[in-house]
Amino acid sequence: MPANPSEAAAPYAGTAATGPKPMTLHRLRAMRDSGQPVAMLTAYDAASAALLDDCGVDCLLVGDSLGMVMQGHASTLPVSLEQMAYHVGCVARAARRAWVLADLPFGSYQADAAQAVRSAVTLMQAGAQMVKLEGGGWTAPVVAALVERGIPVCAHLGLTPQSVHALGGYRIQGRDASGAQLLQRHARELAAAGAAMLVLELVPSDLAAAVSAEYPGICIGIGAGARTHGQVLVLHDMLDITLGPKPRFVRNFMQGAASVREAVQAYVRDVKAGVFPDEALHGYAA
Ligand code: KIV
Numbered sequence: 001m002p003a004n005p006s007e008a009a010a011p012y013a014g015t016a017a018t019g020p021k022p023m024t025l026h027r028l029r030a031m032r033d034s035g036q037p038v039a040m041l042t043a044y045d046a047a048s049a050a051l052l053d054d055c056g057v058d059c060l061l062v063g064d065s066l067g068m069v070m071q072g073h074a075s076t077l078p079v080s081l082e083q084m085a086y087h088v089g090c091v092a093r094a095a096r097r098a099w100v101l102a103d104l105p106f107g108s109y110q111a112d113a114a115q116a117v118r119s120a121v122t123l124m125q126a127g128a129q130m131v132k133l134e135g136g137g138w139t140a141p142v143v144a145a146l147v148e149r150g151i152p153v154c155a156h157l158g159l160t161p162q163s164v165h166a167l168g169g170y171r172i173q174g175r176d177a178s179g180a181q182l183l184q185r186h187a188r189e190l191a192a193a194g195a196a197m198l199v200l201e202l203v204p205s206d207l208a209a210a211v212s213a214e215y216p217g218i219c220i221g222i223g224a225g226a227r228t229h230g231q232v233l234v235l236h237d238m239l240d241i242t243l244g245p246k247p248r249f250v251r252n253f254m255q256g257a258a259s260v261r262e263a264v265q266a267y268v269r270d271v272k273a274g275v276f277p278d279e280a281l282h283g284y285a286a
Helices: 005-009 025-033 046-053 081-094 114-127 141-149 161-167 177-193 205-214 260-272
Strands: 039-040 059-062 099-103 130-134 153-158 195-201 218-222 229-232
Touching: 005 260, 025 039, 025 218, 039 153, 039 218, 039 260, 046 059, 046 260, 059 081, 081 099, 114 130, 114 141, 114 218, 130 141, 130 161, 130 195, 141 153, 141 177, 153 177, 177 195, 177 205, 195 205, 205 218, 229 260
Parallel strands: 039 059, 039 229, 059 099, 099 130, 130 153, 153 195, 195 218, 218 229
Antiparallel strands: none
């Protein structure tokens, strides 16, 4: 019999009386409402997930960037749903406190809402607590179908890497007035459909700030300036072990750190203190 009987009764990892209080959507919303920035990083394996979780990273994104980082592809397009589910399981088994969200990969939700629900169920059963999908407009009814079925959704606007060929490369989005207006309209539609979180990638910081100010959920920026509710980076980018050129908005957190743990702690500290990104160096001006 354990010293604390509630430990034996705890049905989920991280809910034992002695463990860290698990992150929930409710707590993430409270952080947003009280102006506490949310720190998110990608994770693809159990050891990294455990370290990130221990360092206070609030959200672990099992991103389809694993296609480039782990698999060596030139884009995220070749990643399959089965591969995503495998990595979600690896991360979810190690996470004690952090909120785990996972990308629906290219081709797993584009056909219709029924396909999206089936794919999301696969990732949720592998251990995800939220799924992320890219794009605006046609995605709003898909988001609504998922949310109606109890599946929390993170939307993703701006540079959407699954559309790299349509966008003509990894380039800043929403720079001109019509692009900015379209992105704002898409954000409103996704909010109305119930997307609790929104990633804004590679958009001018003034646009990201305007979207964040009116979005009812949690806006997470990447290359979108400092005025979102939180930040995300690809782990390998901020540890400076990226294959190929690193995006300009990335800071090498290994600089001045004696270990990976120290680099991740510095990231969490700087995001929470609002000093990463520094818009002049690592953000995008209007
Ligand atoms: O796949 C990924 O890692 C992402 C982040 C870049 C936001 O979508």
